[in-house]
Amino acid sequence: MLLILDKPGTYVSKEGRTLRIKLGKEKMEPIAVKNLSEVIVLTKVNISYDALILLAKYGVPVIFCSRWEPKAVFHPFFHHGTVITRREQMKALYDKRGIHLAKKFAIASLENKISILRYYRNLRSDNSDILDIIDDAIIEIKNRVEMIDNIDEPLDKVRMRIMGLEGEGAQKYFSAIKYLLPGELGFNGRYRRPPLDPVNASLSFGYAIIYSRTLIAIAAAGLEPYAGFLHTDRSGKPSLILDLSEEFKQWLVDRTVLSLFNKRVLKGDFFEKRSGGIYLNDKGKKVLVEALSNRLNKKVKVSQFKGKVNPMTVIIAQARRIVRYLLGIDSEYRPFIWEGR
């Protein structure tokens, strides 16, 4: 069970083997620590020393966030599960599991891009030029997926090749996305440092939000955020975040950004020029944060999950799937691939 503490002024103390949660005069039912998988602290919450030591005893990590941005993790030592998970993660960097995971993350990135293109293909079936562009892009991306799938060499040797193929597929994707956006935005493919147009600015901002959520899930699963498989250290971001985020960026961010621009909710005066780049201004940030929060908090039906689920549930589940694969419980890692609404 996941415990999210999001009410300022909450006080958490220990009572036997349970947590007592108090907010003002309000007192909740005590929560048995053995039923908890992780605790996420989103705001000014005070957890007593005894409660923290009890959580540590049961191997329950606590992730401290400030506005959903993870700042630190309270990480128990000597918990059997964590020991084994980290050890297997380190080993996997240099055995077949590492290459398996790296390929799956790269393939997930591209398959999710295909899903987005297919989704817009259905919406834009009126325009045969656009249909051709989308179909060509899908063929090109599928081709890169196959090439990645066929790689079978040590990760150290092929990481750059996989990254290169994924990059080529991504380029085809964004070249097609260009035609799915109002032309006046000047979007001409993905460019990060710095973003030079409103679409790139919005994508970068949105991805940062997804990285935060992914880090929470990774820390909660007991994985080491810095030991990624596909990505290596880039701009100081823990690489496993970049790996796993590939499964959620398109589904959660790209779709939101495309929709906001096409509906003209996001437009020119929501951006500002700054230090050689284009960035969202406060008004723009508010619009995008709100739209993304709505998406992140809305339960939806997605493939591989029963019933309607919150996207955060999907992210946490995928981090746990990495663990299940590393521990040999699952014989392969199944990335999340969005399959249209």
Added chain:
Amino acid sequence: MLLILDKPGTYVSKEGRTLRIKLGKEKMEPIAVKNLSEVIVLTKVNISYDALILLAKYGVPVIFCSRWEPKAVFHPFFHHGTVITRREQMKALYDKRGIHLAKKFAIASLENKISILRYYRNLRSDNSDILDIIDDAIIEIKNRVEMIDNIDEPLDKVRMRIMGLEGEGAQKYFSAIKYLLPGELGFNGRYRRPPLDPVNASLSFGYAIIYSRTLIAIAAAGLEPYAGFLHTDRSGKPSLILDLSEEFKQWLVDRTVLSLFNKRVLKGDFFEKRSGGIYLNDKGKKVLVEALSNRLNKKVKVSQFKGKVNPMTVIIAQARRIVRYLLGIDSEYRPFIWEGR
């Protein structure tokens, strides 16, 4: 600066960029977070959410202990230093730095054993039989040190060989130690699982205390405790603890245990038989914990350090030396070797 919070009831809150520390009516000078390297919580101390987020912002880890036994670490994300340290540690597992460190830890283990033998050689110069035994052991151990020093192959290939040579040296050491202890104790070399005599029981208990201190130092330095170089996962203990502890076990534990038995402070009725082994009873634990605490808290003059230092300072300094070596600030790692009183 290291902040150790060891008074029950202490409350830590944020004030600007400083920590306010309150104990009852007593209020201390605020502490600037930028001057802190780590915080160690030893007892019921309450740290506010805002104070924790401030510590995270400055990359200051907080280690939560219960009676000096580390239970969990509060580990900041996205702190530049930590990112780089962990990344380099992971890389080092598979490059020349890994073999360098593994060799140094093994050599430190053996050199420290030689130091102990030399120390007792001076005390027992009356008995020529014992002198011969000690001298023979020193020669044998020196021989293993040289063999380890000459190894120069990838770590994966030679880890077991280094461990084997270290094990042989340790065996020679404990065979000589046998003659430095009262014969009635039945000590006949190191045997762990389970300890079958009072000396082994005391060594195991003492080493566990050193492991705790070493874990605190490792966590404080931002190193990943599970990614050791010489040791691999054994009985669920993070392997880097086992590596680094090799530098402190003899100096701090072996000497204390030998002295307590030779002075007959530790004796038969401080032990009990339990589940096929011999263990310290509560009376025995109290004696050993007290003796070790005295040693751990007493400032002493040791080689490589200026002035008199607390052994915990040495342990923390060595963990930082690992970091300095991993980051390339130091061109080699210099293990701690005790050189007699």
